[in-house]
Amino acid sequence: MSAFSFPVIKPSEVSMTNKDPVDPVALEQSRAIVNKLKDSTTRSSTLMEIGLQFGDIPSSSTTYIIPKSEQKAAYDSLPPDQRRSLDNIHSRVFSFAQAQRSAITDISVPIPGGHAGHRVTACRVAGCYAPGGRYPLPSSVVMTTATAKAAGCDVVVLASPKPAQITKAAAYVSGADVFIGVGGAQAIAAMAYGVPGEGETPSIPPCDIICGPGNKWVTAAKSLVNGHCGIDMLAGPSEVLVICDGSADVPTVAADLIAQCEHDVVARAILVSDDRATIDKVMEETERQLTLLPEPNRATAITAYNSGFAVECKDLEECVRVSDIIAPEHLEVMCKGEEEIARKCRCYGGLFIGRNAAEVLGDYGAGPNHTLPTGGTGRYTGGLSVFSFLGIRTWIKIDDTKGSKEMVEDTVVMARCEGLEGHARAAEKRL
Structure with missing residues (x-):
């Protein structure tokens, strides 16, 4: 009996995959x-206690804070090629986020009797989470922290359990203001509610937003x-x-499916094509x-591969429709007329067009963020970006009461239509 199971299904068998991501x-x-x-009155001690309990913090440690000096020492200890790659990845991610930030600006438009507009401002404190499980993920440190910095957040708090040297180095390069070496639900709670300083341990400010990938306890x-x-x-x-057709490079497609499968036993690889032979x-x-994959990656990837599937479509247009129903986290398009087909796709987290645009390049800092929507949520949202840390706040200013008269009268009429007499009288004060 084969160790592999990758069924081929019909487009009619594909359904939306909006599953509850929160494990009960x-x-x-x-x-x-x-x-x-x-609820703790001594949150610092409680956080330390929980961190030690779950093995986030070494038993010999007296604090959960990873100081800047330790981050820099980790960076300095890396081989030159790792430092260079870390610097390059940070530069690309930060530059892309800066370009996104500059794409949205403050506006002011005339209205009767004055002006209205919006201001774009960053949240004050951002919380960033980077997993620290089987594999260190310095890329997630860069993706979250550098993006928050580019948005203009005053303070960026980073959390990652049992951080490896490369993770500490990534925190240093990305400019994390506070780095706590704990993970799981305890890290999320610490960032959400804040932790007052205790003794020589500095405080963790409560965060306005928390971002970044994590395990099921982080998600919960x-x-x-x-x-x-x-x-x-x-x-x-x-x-x-x-999405591929008969022109696709088969070994490359296979390698990309495997790259996704080795993430986790529950990762999903999906192949959609108009050509059964392919x-x-x-x-x-x-x-x-x-x-040929080394262990333990092979066992993980095979388990994940066996939960994937292929969809045989009649043409590339149907491939696009199937993809939009699934709304994948990562969408690769490798076919003839790939740019045209890619433009027709609407629902995805990140899009990779052509054989050379490997999804793994997105994982490791081509520029766009790798924290992306999963489970079909790509139908209504995109991934983490500089916009995740920004608020667009509107304002109005009226300095010409004669010019605003008709607008005020419209407000009075509509308020009384809705039965809100107090609103109508408030507007009348401006006549």
Whole structure:
């Protein structure tokens, strides 16, 4: 019996995948941690206690704060090629975020008797989370922290458990103002509610928004604090969808499916094509390449691959419709007329056009953010960006009462239509 299972289904069998990303068991476990920290009168000691309990903090440590000096020492200790790559990735991500920031500006437009407009301002304190599980993810440090900095946030708090040297170095390069070495629900609670300083341990300011990928406890905790502060999204398992035809380079398509599968056993790889022969070739090549992947990546990738599927469509137009229904986190388009097909796609997190635009380049800092919507939420939202940290706040100013007379009279009429006499009288004071 084959170790591989990658079914080929019809477009009619594809359904929307809006699954609840919050695990119910993780939710209750996270609730207990969040409440314990929120209700504590000595949050610093409580955070230290929880961090030690879950192994976030070494037992020999006396603080959960990773000071700037330790971050710099980690950066200085890296081999030259790692420092260079980290600097380059930060530069590309920060430059792209700056370009996004400059794309939206303050406006002022005339209205009867005055002007109205909006101001674009950054939130004061941003909380950024970077996972620290099986693999260190310095790229997530850069993606979140550098983007918040480019937005203009006054303070950026970074949280990551058991940070590796490369993670500390990424924090240094990205300019994190406060770095706490804890993870999970306890990190989210600490950033949401803040932690007063205690002894030589500095305070953690309460964050206006918390962003970044994490495990099921991080996601659950973000759902609990949402409303008290903002969050970027509730992310589920990572996913990639590849649209290809008979012209696609089969080994490249296979390699990209595998790259996604090695993220996690619950990651999803989806192949959508108008050519059954290409589907069969990609499946055969993927399974061949999977056997060559080193452990433990191979076991993880095979499990994830077996939860994926292929969709055989009648033409590329149908491929686009299927992709929009699924709304994948990552969408790769490798076919003839790829730019035209890519323009027709509307629902996705990040788009990668052509053979050379590998999804993994997006993972590691081509410029756009890699924190993207999953589980079908790409139908109504995009990924983390500089805009996640910005507020667009409107204003009006009336300095010509004669010019505003008709607008005020319209307000009086409409207020009385709605039965709001107090509103009507307030407007009449301006006549």
